[in-house]
Amino acid sequence: MSSRELIVLGSASQVPTRHRNHNAYFLRWDEEGILFDPGEGTQRQMTLAGLSATQVTRVCITHFHGDHALGLPGIIQRLSLDRAKHPVEIHYPASGQAFFERLRHATIFMDAATIVPRPISEDGVLAETKGFKLSAAKLEHAVDTYGFRLEEHARVQLIPSRLAEAGISGPLTGELLRKGTVEVGGRTVRVEEVGETRPGQAFAFVMDTRPCAGAARLAQGVDLLVCESTYLDTERREAHDHFHMTALQAAELAREARARRLVLTHFSQRYEDTTPFLDEARPLVADVVAAKDLDRIEVPRRSRPA
Known part of the structure; x- marks a missing residue:
């Protein structure tokens, strides 16, 4: 099993379907476990994926629409139930502080976990460890929304x-x-x-946005780009009006940023088959995946010099 992989826990957008749960993505990065945008049903999806709440070391929430955050109360309470021994940092837009507080204390429970709120108010580095730095950039959505980038430090x-x-x-x-x-x-x-000094591996998470400068900065040169593709390009006007992207726009972002692997996700419930999404993206990006719930997608490895 790869030590750096994305586990798709949900790939739907606003409305879940019989085959797609609400959003949730778990990034396994060495000893770090980052949970992105836990929507409803995330606990159950983690069980199906063989993940435990205690593997979560950090939570990143792009914005406070329900399909991206309504699973947070269950995750927080499960961390307490399972007696997580480590602190869990939660990154989220500062303008949604009231929503965070409601989700943090949504019901009565024995609050035993160490939850560390990390509200985001501007672009920049959110956390830096010995091995990587986590940064955020503002996206273009109907409410305050941030995308995320995880980048391994350059090394010789x-x-x-x-x-x-x-x-x-x-x-x-x-x-x-x-x-x-x-x-x-x-x-x-x-x-x-x-x-030779070489940049480390990098991962970007771009969700619920029109194409914008922030998305381009996050995606630049990453090995794995997870990008929303709510619509097909025949609905480009609708995508724009609702602050979303099409599969073609996601592919354009990946191509211009020179991302090595693109994961399309956050599909509207109107589409049962994701093959047309791949058909739109593949002419621009050779390595593209249409996410399915419980998929495991490796962060592409980099070749070593001879």
Whole structure:
């Protein structure tokens, strides 16, 4: 099983169907488990996917429309029920503070989990750990909405052929990475001589928006882009009027941003078959997936230099 993958818990938009639950997406990123936009039924979908609430380390809510947030009370209460030992940070638009408070304390329960509210009031970095940074950008919707980007820190990638030329192998390789230099045969070898600084893997979550500058910034160069595609392009005017995208617009975003893999989701209930969504997107993006509930989609790996 990949240590970096997206698990689709729901792929519907405003109205769920027999085959699509309300929104919810779980990103497994090494030791981090980020739950995006938990709509109604998220707890049950997590059970079907083999996930536990205690795997959630962070929740990201793009906006406070019901199909993106009505599952939050159940998740919070389940964290308490299951005695989650770690704090769980919840990122959400600051203008929706009243809605967050209502969802946070929607019913009576034994409040035992450590929930850390992180309201968003502007674009920028929301959190930074040793391994990655999480940032947000404003999107263009009928209410305050933010998209999210998770990006691994850039790192030096050693090139085996250069290591061999420099006579570096075994424990010396680890020392070079730790210290930045190593003594070999009477000379000092710097890590820059035998490696290249490469950007880390990146993931973007763009939901409930028209095409906009914020979406473009979030999607730039990502390995996996999850993007709403509520409509087909025959309904482009309707999509615009309701602050949404079509599959073709999602593909245009992915192509211009050079995203490596595109996941289409948030489908209107009027569409039973998602094949036409793929037909619209594939001429522009080679690697595209129409999300289905309980899909597991790997964050594409990056090739190593020779």
